[in-house]
Structure formats: structure tokens, C-alpha cells
Amino acid sequence: MVKVIVSVLLLALLTCGIGYQQLQTTLHNKLAVPEETFFKVTKGTGFNQLCQQWQAKKWLDNCWRYQILAKLDPTLTDLKTGLYQLNNVSVIDNIRRINQGKQVSFSFTIIEGQSLREVLAAIMKADYLNQDLHLAKLAMQVTGGTKNNLEGWLFPDTYHYHSDDTASSVLKRAYQKMQRELDIAWQQRAENIYLNSAYEALILASIIEKETGVASERPLISSVFSNRLKSNMRLQTDPTVIYGIGADFDGDIKRKDLTTYTPYNTYRIKGLPPTPIAMPSQAALLAAVNPPPSDYVYFVAKGDGSHQFSKTLSEHNAAVRRYQLNKSN
Template identity: 45%
Template sequence: MLKKLLIACLLLSLIIAGGLVWSYQQVKSSLDLPVQTPENVLITVKSGTSFRGLLNHLAEEKIIRPSTWTRWIPRLEPELVRLKTGTYQITPVMTLRDVLALIASGREHQFAITLIEGDRFIDWQTQLTQAPYLKHASKTMSEAEIAKAIGASGIEKLEGYLLPETYHYTAGTSDIELMRRAYQAMMSLLDEAWQTRDQNIPLKSPYEALIMASIIEKETAVDDERGVVSSVFMNRLNKGMRLQTDPTVIYGLGESYDGNIRKRDLRTPTPYNTYTIFGLPPTPIAMPSKASVLAAVKPAESSYYYFVADGKGGHKFSKTLTEHNRAVRDYLRTLSK
């Protein structure tokens, strides 16, 4: 009788053990099932979200199939249920285990925004307003208030002060934080560039170098030309000539610019009309790239005083007005073909 009881207990133990092993394998299998999404998706884990709430959300979004086995994951894999708030990207190659490990790690999805060189501050504001998952803290702030918030106290206009670059951020980051990073990056670049400048350039301060860099940026997008364009403006400044550069006129026209520069625009005095003023305009006219900043402080050596578009994406540089006028006529003939 005792022997039969022992055998029965042994069989029961084997059945229970087998059931536990089978259950364990089912939980493991549920973790290793691939997600159901055919494309990358973003999910946001909010503060206070429970593990059960996360699973329900994933099932509602059709990222995973509902399973009764997933409720046992906290007992078997407790490290996977330590949820961290944030926004995460789920890809089609992931499994549920991968998703939970990602959320437990806190490695949030990095969004990217590329702020373009040559754009104005107002253009950047528009771009930042349209950026996804970015907190728009500056929406009701004036330019001077934004400047103060990013650490640029005493500055009224931010034109030129932010470095064009690709910036990464996580969901909920403030646009002020991105602009602060861009400002600090430009100040670091400008300080280093000014310290290593050509001592013969006719610029009196880092800010004047920033103004010059913005003009170079608007005049050419050809890297090999930046230093030469810079040399033209330096030569004209050294000789007491007006810069006579169209982009400054356009900037001065502001909202009234309709895509065309007329003779009256060149004759109408504004603080930015370098056809009527001597020297530099009062502020930068765009956000200059690193290449333009470096060209402003280290221009090429040349005897050029003029340049005009060559109709092929670059410019024709001239030493005399006679040569320049000939280059202008050649350019106009190119346009008429």
C-alpha cells in the first residue's frame, strides 16, 4: 500500500514538474515571438504605466498578439518589467523580449532635425515648430526672450548665432534646449576660429567675422569658392569699397522681397543695403556653416574685387571692373540661351 502511495506521489510530482517545465517554455516562447508590426512604430511609456497596462497597449496597437502566458513574465524574467518612461521605436525584426529589454534599458528613440545653413532664424523657428515630439516652449517668446533663455543674454537678434547642424533629441525635449545647443556650438566654433584667424583681415571682432561668414554663406554653396569669395570682400574692405552684395539687400527688404531685386532696391538706403553703406551690415543675414566661418577668418589670397555667377553653379572672379563687366555679359548670354 505504501509502495503504491509513493509511486502515485512520484507520478504526481513528475506531472507537476512536467507541467511547470511546459509552462516555463510557453512563457519563454511568448517572449521570443516576433512583433506583428510590418513597419517601425513609436510607443510612449508614460509615468505610472504598469506591466499589464503596457502589454494591453501593445496588444491594442496590434504590435503583439494577446497571450495568457505573458502575465507570468514578471516572475520568470523580472529584469524585463522594470519599465522606464519615454518614447521608443519598435522595429519589425524585434521580439517581445527585445521590446521589453529596450524599455527597461531606457534607450529612448533619438529624433533628428537638420537645421540648414543659409536659412534665417525665422526659417529655423518654422522648422522647429513642425518637428515631431518636440516641446515648443518658445512659441510665445520674443527673439530677445529666446536669446536670454538659451544663455545669449544681451542679444536682441539671434541671426547667425546658431550653428547649422543635425541635432538629435528625445521626445519631450524643448526647442529651447536645441537652440541652446546650437548657440553653444556656434560660440565654441567662433571662439576657436577667431583665435586662429589671419591677423591681416579687416575685421575687428568675432561678431564681425560672424556677419562676414553669413554673407559668404549666402553668396556661394560651393566649398572651394568660400575662401575666394571671402578674399573679394576683404580686398574691398581694405580698399574702402562698398561690398555691394545682393543677399544683404534682400535681407534688408524683409517681407517686401518678392524674388526680384530692382534698381530702386539697390538705391534705397537700408542698414543692410551694401550698395549704399560702407563696411558690414549691422547683423548677420543668415546662419553660416562652419566652412563659411572658417573662410571668414582665413580668406584665400587673391587680387579679386568682383565676382558674378557663371551659369554653371559657380562664379567667375575678376580683378578689374572691365573684366567683371565682360563676365556679366557672358553670364547674361548664358541665361538667354
């Protein structure tokens, strides 16, 4: 009788030992995938189906051991849909990543000074993004019908998204962020500012953004435009002319471009153009609503990204000769 009991105990211990060994093997078996392999878990995919898909790809040798483990730990069967990056770590670690919904994250960046046309061209090439944009209804899609034109309304930043997120949802987040940033800037506006609305501030900020080559010059550029608006002078800024030309602009602004009327040609119109011309940064928004006091009404590019600021036309003409025509005074 004692021998029988001992034999049973030994068998039990052996079975436990083998079971423990199998458990450890199951827990530490690596998924045989190349590094950074993408795998999509579709809606309705079950645990057994997932294992079979991986086995068919020869990423694991069999499913039964993982099916047994899932019986012991039912949380393993909670698979969240999405696109996942699988690595050559344990099968269980990869399954846990799916349990926790740690999908691959992609990003789309709106750059300061980009026009709406440039933003749309870029987002239509974004990887793993559902291209749901209907250009005829674009503003309504993104703003819920509150805007007719998205120009200037998308805040420059990097926006993260997951596979199958929509392009319109990314742009909607950019729009909502610009709304918040513009509201904050407008609340901080100077008392004597020569702007009638937050939208005018957005328009001016977009022009400042396009004129800025050196970030520290944004306030002075804003000051020049503010002084011109107060003095009823035309803004006479090339970026608005270029925007008015649109896709036909060949990279070289000509004299006839400055004299041809468009609603954006600030050599021909007084005041601000009808809409923004680009996506302004937070710094440009703040510069637009807080121009520092100055007597500057002119500036000219030096050729290195910076500008020479002038108070009188004679000073400006001398700066043009020096920096644009390469002539001395």
C-alpha cells in the same frame, strides 16, 4: 513506496517540462503590432498597466505569463517613459527596448545659408517636438539672455531629439555649437585680418555663405570682401540687400532695391551690416578669418553657380556684359 516516488518524480518532470515549454513560449511570443508602431510610455506607467494596454489593443493574448516572468526577472518592470517604436518581434524584446530607454529618435536639420526666419519656420513644423518657443523672448530662451539676436548664431547641422523635447533645447544646442565653432575659427585667424571681433567674422561668414554657389570659391569670395574692407570700398553684395528687404522680397532684385537705404544695403552703407544675414557653415567661418592673398575686388555670377573674379572695374564690366548681359566683349 517505490511506485509513489517514481510517480512523484514523473509528475515533477512533467511539471518542469510544461513550465519550460510555457517559459519558451512566453519568451518567443511575438507582439502582434504592425511594423514600426509608435507607443508612448507615460510617467507612472507600471508593468501590469503596460501589459493591459497592449492586451486591450490585441497585441498580446494575455498578461499572466508575463506577470509571472516579471516576478522571476524584476528588471522587466523598470519602464522608462518616452516614445518607443514597437516591432513584430517578441513581446520581451519590445519590453527590453523600453527597459533600456531606446526611444524613437527624430532629427532636425539647419541648412547652411538659412536665415533665422527660415529656421524658425522649419522647426515649428518638426514632428514630436514641444513647441515652447516664445518669439518675443527667443534669444533669451536660447542664449540665457546673452544675445539679442539669434541670426547667424545657429550652427548648420543635424540635431537629434526625442519625443516631447523642446524646440528651444534643440536651438540651444545649435547655438552652443556655433559658439564653439566660431571660437575655434577666430583663434585660427590670419594676423593681418581686417576684422575687429569674432562677431564681425560671423557676419562676414554669413555673407560668404549666401554668395557661395561652389564650395571651393569660399576663400576667393572672402578675399574679395577682405580687399574691399581694407580699401574702404562698399561690399555691394546682393544677399545683404535681399535680407534688408525681408519678407517683402519677391525674388527679383530691382534697381530701386539697390538704391533704397536699409541698414543691410551694402550698396549704401560702408563696412559690414549690423548682424549676420544667415547661418554660416564651418567652411565659411574659416574662409572669413583666413582670406587668401589676391588682388580681386570684384566678382560676378556666371550662371552655373560659379563666379568670374576681376581685379579692375573694366575687367568686371566686361565679365558683367559676358555673363549677365549675354554680350561679347
